[in-house]
Structure formats: structure tokens, C-alpha cells
Amino acid sequence: MVTKELIPMPKSRFVKVVCPKCKNEQIIYNKAATVVKCLVCGNVLAEPTGGKAKIHAKIVKVLS
Ligand SMILES: [Zn+2]
16 A cells, blocks of 8 residues: 655755846755855855755745
């Protein structure tokens, strides 16, 4: 019998964001432990807060 796996805590995941400055699309980890910068312009897209990263860019897609 196949049962659905129970997820005890919200899973960390990757999100696709758009840089607010240069519109570059980039996939970032939403539990990033370090500051994530845009690969094109260097704008900070996410910064660690101890748990979930604070994301400064617009999230366009959540990748499961
Ligand atoms: Zn950028």
C-alpha cells in the first residue's frame, strides 16, 4: 500500500525570482544561509535571517 509521506515541517525549497533592478531571473534557495546576490547586477536578492531567508526580489515561481 502506498501512503503519502507526512512532512513534519515546511520543506525548504527553491524559488525563481526576478531581480527588481535588472529583471534577471534567478533560482535561489529560500533558506539561504548566505546573502544571495543577483548574478548580473549584484543586487541582494535574499539574506539569511536565521531560518527562512528574507527575499527582496519578486518570486515568480516556487519549485517543488
Ligand atoms: Zn539584477
